[in-house]
Every structure is written in structure tokens, then in C-alpha cells.
């Protein structure tokens with residue numbers, strides 16, 4: 001048997017029968033740090049970022065990493081050092097950016113439910129822009145800024161009403177979901193924003209969804225947003241920047257998203273054709289920068305043959321890898337040591353007491369207890385969504401930089417999981 005190919009995973013490959021990330025053998029890491037273990041390739045993150053940078057060569061652009069995809073400090077530091085800004089969705093994420101050495105002025109703050117306290121803290125830190133998601137939020141932000149004798153920089157998130165053709169839970173730019181301002185209300189909302197003394201209108205933004213694998217939704221959304229820019233500017237409200245959000249997909253299972261540079265070549269051609277080529281641009285990619293830069297290592301604990309199904313019970317679970325349970329998402333699962341043996345069809349499941357605790361269904365694997373597996377495409381929306389369900393400590397994380405191994409998160413022990421709890425006396 002030849003070792004499986006890992007499409008879409010640069011810097012993660014078999015050398016002989018052994019799976020490596022950059023120059024490090026993954027089975028060595030599993031033995032040293034235990035499992036489940038998240039392992040990230042710094043080179044893979046930087047090459048994903050480089051695809052965007054190539055696409056934008058010669059343009060005015062700020063790439064703001066959408067950090068909810070993976071908000072571990074060690075990952076944020078990689079992007080801060082590469083010159084990225086950050087798209088945040090909570091006050092907690094702002095504190096993480098600052099702790100990782102990111103600059104507040106390159107932070108944009110998205111999200112439908114910003115609290116007054118979060119607004120105050122973001123103004124005090126001096127963030128670059130608030131991406132406002134409702135008319136009510138504009139009024140509150142104006143009050144908060146005036147009370148601090150400041151003007152809050154704002155962009156309004158518009159809902160271009162295009163179908164990104166992705167899972168309904170991760171589609172955000174259609175009528176009838178909670179995000180953004182309806183297309184018809186946009187001009188009135190901008191006029192209101194421009195009239196409020198505590199606000200400074202600086203831009204417009206949109207974000208149509210996630211795991212988008214086609215270019216049409218982006219091209220459609222861009223047309224819709226540019227129509228709005230023309231309308232808003234014709235009403236005498238200049239916009240300094242245009243922010244096209246994130247959402248570009250990755251290859252989980254023979255998905256074929258456009259490459260970031262190829263997609264942006266088309267989008268920039270449209271911007272040029274419509275006379276906006278010289279405008280300050282912003283984008284908010286998350287998944288496409290980190291998703292295929294990470295794997296989760298797990299050990300096979302038990303094999304449980306059954307009449308209808310065979311189960312391969314591993315030590316990673318839905319608290320570590322929530323995407324299958326949450327979105328029926330697919331992650332490839334491959335052995336750390338590929339060996340010639342007959343495979344059996346298994347459902348790969350975790351130890352959590354829920355039938356939803358599965359990681360892969362009907363997978364053909366040649367495994368024995370004690371074997372190590374890698375769950376691929378685990379760099380985005382895995383650790384950042386991890387929980388302590390079943391009082392399982394969250395996994396450790398390591399960041400690989402060529403031959404160097406950096407432990408960026410220590411495994412939680414049971415006491416860590418209840419350290420904030422108190423017994424009533």
C-alpha cells in the first residue's frame with residue numbers, strides 16, 4: 001500500500017510511511033505531548049497568507065485575520081508578525097490580540113451583539129473600525145463614544161442578499177439571517193450614521209458566508225456592494241475603505257475552492273472596471289488561512305465490531321473537534337504510520353456520551369488499538385470551538401516552524417476545568 005495523498009495540505013506529507021508536518025514526525029509529537037494534540041504548521045499558514053498577498057500585490061489592502069477560526073495566542077502571533085490586522089467578534093478576542101502583540105489600530109470589530117463595555121474597551125484601545133450590524137447598534141455606539149469624547153470609526157455591514165451555496169449554518173449574506181443591514185435600508189442607515197456626532201463613517205463591509213467554494217457569489221456580492229458605494233457616495237457620504245469579508249473555503253473532501261490569488265485577480269478586475277481599483281480594501285479571511293495548516297492527532301483506543309457498524313473509538317471527541325457534530329462536516333482521517341494491511345469500514349467516534357460524538361463515518365482504515373491517526377483540516381473552527389463537555393480538559397497545541405517545536409497551549413487537567421467554580425458554603 002502506498003501512503004495516501006493529502007490534497008490541500010501543503011507542508012503535511014508522508015515521508016516513506018511516516019506522516020510529517022514540515023520536518024517533524026507527527027508520531028514523535030504524539031508520544032511526547034500525548035493525544036489528542038493539535039499540531040500547526042507555521043509555513044502552511046504563511047503560504048496561505050502569501051496567496052492573498054500575491055493576489056493583492058500593488059494594491060492598498062489590509063488583511064484582517066478573522067481570529068475566531070483559531071484564536072490561540074501562538075497562531076495570532078504568526079499573523080501579527082506577518083503584518084496582518086484582526087477581525088474580532090468580542091471583547092475577549094481584542095484582549096487576545098493585544099496579548100499576542102497585535103496592534104489595536106489594525107483591529108476591526110464585527111458581530112451583532114457588541115456590549116457597551118466592549119465598545120468602551122475597543123475605543124480606549126484605539127481599534128481601527130467598528131463593523132456595525134444594526135441601526136440600534138449605531139445609536140448605542142454613538143452614545144458610548146460621546147460619553148468618552150471620542151468619534152468611533154464605523155463601517156456598516158450590508159447584507160448583499162446573495163446565496164453563497166454553502167451549509168445554511170455558515171451562510172450569512174441572505175435575507176432572513178441575523179447579520180448586516182438589509183440592502184434597502186443601507187442608504188438611510190448611512191445617512192443616520194453620518195448625522196451622529198460620535199461616529200465617523202469610514203467604510204462599508206460585507207461577509208456572505210463561510211466555506212465558499214465558488215467564485216460567483218463573491219462576484220455577485222461585489223457588484224451589489226459597489227452599487228451601494230455609488231449610492232452612498234452620491235448622497236455625499238465618502239467611504240474610505242471597502243471590506244469584502246472572508247469566507248473562502250478549503251479542501252476538506254475533494255472541495256475545489258478557487259485559489260485566493262486567482263479569485264482576487266477576478267475580483268480586482270471587476271473593481272478596476274468599475275473604477276474602484278485604487279480604493280483602500282480590506283478582507284477578513286479566517287478558515288482559508290489556518291484550516292489546512294493544522295491536524296489533530298488522536299490514538300485508537302478500542303475497536304468495537306458490530307452487526308451494522310464497526311466502531312473505532314479514539315481519544316479525541318466532539319469537545320475537541322465539534323464540526324462533524326455541529327455541521328455534519330467531513331474531516332479526512334489518515335494514519336500517522338501507513339502500513340500494508342487490509343482495511344475495514346469504521347465509524348470513528350469519541351468517548352463522549354452522545355450519539356452525535358462522531359468524527360468520521362464509514363471510513364476505510366487498517367487500524368489496531370494503540371495506533372495513531374491524524375484528523376486533517378483541523379486548523380480552523382476546532383480548538384476555537386472546543387469545550388470541556390464531559391469534564392474533558394482541552395487538548396494541547398504545538399506550532400511547528402521547520403525543525404522547531406513550540407508548545408503553544410498546555411493540556412488542561414481536570415482541576416483546570418473547574419477552577420472557576422465555587423461550592424456554596
Ligand SMILES: *Cc1c(COP(=O)(O)O)cnc(C)c1O
Pocket residue numbers: 066068069087110111207209210211245246247248284285286287288
Ligand atoms: C467568521 C467571519 C469571517 C471569517 O470567515 P471564514 O469563513 O473563516 O473566512 C469573516 N468576517 C466575519 C464578519 C465573520 O463573522
